[in-house]
Amino acid sequence: MLMLLMECHGSLFLRRERVKVKPGESALAFYTAENRSSAPITGVSTYNVAPMKAAIYFNKIQCFCFEEQTLLPGEQIDMPVFFYIDPEFETDPKMDGVNNIVLSYTFFKVKE
Amino acid sequence: MSAGGAFGGNRGVRPVPPEKGVFPLDHLHECDLEKKDYLACLKSTGAQSEKCRMFSKKYLECRMGRNLMAKQDMSELGFSDADVVVTPSEEKHKLQSPASDSKERK
Numbered sequence: 001m002l003m004l005l006m007e008c009h010g011s012l013f014l015r016r017e018r019v020k021v022k023p024g025e026s027a028l029a030f031y032t033a034e035n036r037s038s039a040p041i042t043g044v045s046t047y048n049v050a051p052m053k054a055a056i057y058f059n060k061i062q063c064f065c066f067e068e069q070t071l072l073p074g075e076q077i078d079m080p081v082f083f084y085i086d087p088e089f090e091t092d093p094k095m096d097g098v099n100n101i102v103l104s105y106t107f108f109k110v111k112e
Numbered sequence: 113m114s115a116g117g118a119f120g121g122n123r124g125v126r127p128v129p130p131e132k133g134v135f136p137l138d139h140l141h142e143c144d145l146e147k148k149d150y151l152a153c154l155k156s157t158g159a160q161s162e163k164c165r166m167f168s169k170k171y172l173e174c175r176m177g178r179n180l181m182a183k184q185d186m187s188e189l190g191f192s193d194a195d196v197v198v199t200p201s202e203e204k205h206k207l208q209s210p211a212s213d214s215k216e217r218k
Contacts (some may be wrong), residue, residue, distance in 0.1 A: 020160045026190030027161040028168035046127050054200065060130035061189060063179065067134045077137050078147055082130075082172070086191065 020056055023076040024087035026061060031079040031105060035071035043109040045079070057089040058101065070105075096097045132189075137178055143174035165195040 023028040035041050045065040049055035064079040071077055081103070089095050138144075150171050153164035161168070169191045175181035185193075 018159050019154065022157070022162050025162055028171060029161075030147065044200070045205075062132045062135055063130045064135045064137060066127075068127050069137050071137075074120065075139070077139065078144075079137070080135055080147075080171075082135075082168075082189070 011101045022083040023057070023083060023089045026084045027109060029081050029083070029103075031064075031081070032076060033071060033079055033107070034076040035073055038073050040070055040072050041107075041109060042068055043107045044068050045105045045107045048106070050104070051098060053094055053103050054098050056088070057092075057095070058087040058103070059084050059086060065105065123200065125206065132184070133182060135175070138175070138180055143171055146171040146174040161200045169195045 017030060019027060019029045044067065047060075048057055049058045049093075061066075061082045061084065063081040063083070069077075083103075085101070089098075118207060126189070150164055150167035154161065155168045157163040169186060171187070172189065176183045
C-alpha cells in the first residue's frame with residue numbers, strides 16, 4: 001500500500017492529509033483550502049509529485065486543478081482529487097522502497 | 113524529462129491534465145455529508161481508501177447529481193457493484209452513526 005501525503009502552498013491556508021491507496025484502484029482524496037484574507041482570491045492550482053520518479057505512475061482522473069477557481073473571503077472549500085496509481089508501479093524495480101508519494105498543490109493567484 | 117516551465121513548475125515532469133476533467137468547487141457544500149462520511153470512514157480504517165470505496169462512490173454520485181461532475185458510468189471510474197454499503201440494515205446503521213462502523217472491517 002502506498003501512503004499519499006498531501007500538502008499545499010500558496011496564499012491559502014491548507015491542511016495536510018494522508019491516504020493509503022493500492023496501485024490500480026481509483027481513490028479519492030481531499031484537500032481543504034480556506035481564504036483567510038479579506039478579499040476574494042482567484043487562482044489556478046498545479047501539482048507536483050514526489051519522488052519525481054513516481055510521477056509517471058500517478059494518474060489524475062479528475063481534480064480541482066488546472067482551471068481558475070475563486071474563493072471568497074472567509075470561504076472554506078474542499079478540493080477533491082480522484083486518482084489512481086498505475087498498477088505497473090508494483091512491478092517497476094525502480095519503485096522499490098517507494099512507500100510514500102507526496103502530492104503537493106501550489107495555488108497561483110491570477111491578477112484580475 | 114526536465115520539461116519545466118509550465119505553471120512555474122520546473123521540477124522535471126510536465127503537469128498532465130486530469131483524464132476526465134476538472135471538478136468545479138462545491139461552493140454551496142452540497143456534497144458535504146457524503147464527504148464527511150467518506151472522511152469518517154478513512155479515519156476509522158486508518159486512512160485505507162480501499163475500505164471506503166462505497167463512500168467515495170456516494171460522494172462522486174452526489175457530485176454528478178448536482179452538476180458538480182460530468183455524469184458517467186461508475187464502472188468507468190473504477191467502481192464495481194460491489195462498492196456499496198453492505199446490507200440495507202447496516203446502511204441504516206451507518207447513516208445513523210457513520211463513525212462507528214468498524215465492526216465488520218478488519
